Amino acid sequence: MKNFIITIVFVGWIMSFIPSVGMAQRYVTRSRTVQLYQVLDVSLSSTSSVFDFSALANYENGITKPGMITATVKANVPWKLTLTLASNTLSPQITPTPMPASVIGIKASTAATYTPVQNNAPFFVQNNRGLYTVVFDLRALPGYQYETQEYLGDFYFTVSQQ
């Protein structure tokens, strides 16, 4: 039995060299390295940027803008898209009735509930690596407690690695 195993080992050892000699000039392998670096990118498109409160019903029910913002995310790592603001209060901030940005709510169009826009607990969506188109619905519901004024706010969408 021992001699048999030794024979097997010897034959295997010899055979491991025979093909590499016989094929050396008719079979060639070459390798390349494909280096992929981390990619994180977001671009935005918007159908509108204005909530126009010109009717009483707007104040009663708020204004809802389905698909108001569309974000295209390109990321080869798990990503997180976060919405922050220049300020928690919309401009003008020096007014008898400063309007908090949280009167505006946002949600992914596939979600059910709106999240108030604010820096303290920023709204975000996240997903695995890949190419994504994320559609957001926005809603403004300020009520009656703010004086007549044009209010402005800057929204920042930032994509980062989870």
Added chain:
Amino acid sequence: MKYLYLSVFFFGFFIRANAQPAAPSPCTALGTEARNKLTVVSEGTLNFTLGTLNSFETEQTYSNNIRLNVLSRDSKYRLYVAAELSLSGSPSTVIPLNNFQVQTALVGTNPQNRITVSNVTLSGAYQQFAQRNNATNTAVDVFDLTVKLSGMNTYTQAPGNYILKFHYRLCHY
């Protein structure tokens, strides 16, 4: 018992040393090595780097990336290429081999009417990219291969270093 381990090792080595795709058919090997051989004579870019968003979005071309010489004095021949791809570490998503294309160009003054070249999309099996319908004389046939990489704009592959191994094969028929 130690001999059993040794035998497993050597047979494992045997399989590893000859790890290549299944041979195309027919694929004979006539004549001597001196008269019939496939040689890589030069190589261009060794690293395919995708470092910007644009490089993921657009097709990348590595022109004349590898030059092959073929001497086949004892028979007409065909050339084949196959590939395999791996990610060092723990691969989660590989780059599909069909994202890579190889374009073949015949270089030099050998009889063009005797040689047919074609472009192939890489796969794990050997695919023919050149054929000559008679034997060569003492002069070699020269082929330049251009590699193209596209389809990376899905962003489904993790960052890292992927190893793309080309297998080239000369077969008489």
